Amino acid sequence: MLKAKDIKEKYVRSHPSPFCPGCGGGMVLNSLSRAVEKSKLSKDEIVAVSGIGCAAWIPSPHWRVDTLHTTHGRAIAFATGVKLGNQDLEVMVVSGDGDCAGIGGNHLLHGARNNVDMNVFMINNGLYAMTGGQVAPTTEHDEETLTTPYGNPSSSFEAAEVVKAAGAGHVARWTTYHMNELIEEVEKAIETDGFSFIEILTQCPTRTGKKKNMSGLEMLEWYKENTSKDQDTEKIYVGTLSKVDKPELTEQIYRQIKEAGGDPK
């Protein structure tokens, strides 16, 4: 296994980091890089697709792979074109909760339904951080945000459960506290021939932290205390939610092309 310094050299472009002190974005980049290093993948095979928001900046421009930094919410649809275009590419989508489950919710549902082979990482900090901390589909009921000064009148969106119901091949949830488990889950996602969805609860000390008067470290402690690998507790479940075998879209379409007499190469 490479040392931290070597991982950084191999996988991270030397740009000034745009992330706030204590942000979880760098931890996600670290986890993804380590998982790829442990896997059989060459980084030349990876295309990292992202949309708009803080999370979209995790791969672009920082991850030293092919990157496609797209429009708000549409990353999964772009990624579908990339995967169908070239089956040999390993497609990774890094998306915030607003990007993925809010404005991009429809693409998320149908990416899962299609079970198109890609790994989607939903970086969930519970609000729209880049624009100042507005309420998101993942914000808890009654929670105060920039645009819910009287508390969130709506309820939060359990994205992982929805994606599971929509038919994704592999669904999991972890937090930035669980780096080792997360790396293992990313390896599983890489091995899965289908739609892998990993929700990563990620601290935002700047927006959520300020509202709750918590530092990044305190938020990590909070993840530790309030999550459980046991599904039968009141705590937030972390671990694999679903792993099913079902037809993968690219495989099906390439098979149909061959049966129709075409050559997909």
Add this chain to the structure above:
Amino acid sequence: MKEKGEYFMEGNIACAEGALKAGCGFYAGYPITPASEVMNHLSEELPKVGGRFIQMEDELGSMASIVGASWTGLKSMTATSGPGFSLMQENLGYAVMTETPCVVVNVQRAGPSTGQATKPGTGDVMQARFGSQGDYELIALSPNSVQEMFDFTVRAFNLAERYRTPVVLLADAGVGHMREKVKIREDVKTVKRRRPEEGEREFFDTDREDHVPPMPNFGEGEELLVTGSTHLGDGTRDTSSFEAQDNLVRRLVDKIEDNREDIEDWEEHHAEDSDLVVVSYGSMSRPARGAVRKARKEGHNVGFFRPKVIWPSPEKRLKKIGENSKVLLAELSLRGYRMEVERSVPSENLHIFDRLNSLPTVDKIYDNIKEVL
């Protein structure tokens, strides 16, 4: 894919056949009247030549996925009509900014909004040019026959690949649903994007006169940075500097503007020396051309001008025509191409024949020509 020969064919099918002939390798779409036949036909024919077909969840996704597929090296396309074209504007702008070759077919119908789905209109002419945010130029072609649905689809792919830009085939329900003879040749000329030469590492800037940088594919080890944010020549995002914004956006506009000579195309008859020139495009140009023929037969000195490439608009030619003669703009909308023609032709010389819902008879336009004369 049809063999060389003569066929009796619907316009939308001719468009799909043109795509196959041009080497289309990826189609994504969403059902919409009056464009669906393009998709229906390609769903069956594209796999036979190794191409990928997918029906997406909406037009936002269709446009997104053709851009994604284009970066894997495939010639990509989608087809839609007004409501879907509106949804595609976001990622059409993304394709402009990231210089991604792709073809977007808009078989225009009567709008605004849902309008009349089966009826023709050309109210999207300005939208094709200005629909997405920010400063940009793109190329839009305006076919007026089934033959041109085939030929212009091929040319749309060629221009997209040549200039690394989205190209809009701005058809209408008239030509899309029309059936007539189409001739498919054996020797259709096709163009592929310029690939990087050894050591060429700038994929988003160039000193070349044509302003077109080379385009690699994903998976070639280039560690590509493709972004809709303002970027430097190597793709690095630059969200603040004057130089980055000025250099990139100016080049994107110049890429179309400075290559006008190669891109522009029009048809004209007696446009030089007539008392009146009828300007028309799309399916409306057919009865308009008929009316001009009839007027000339009757001894009137009337000419005809039809832009085949509607964006960039042949503004110099239009100006020249407007200086020397009266102009009658005949179009299937109230606001389609009008502002562009008004910009080029002095108001005292400009007359309008506009029509909604369906094509007028030749006589109707002929009567208008006589009134204007």
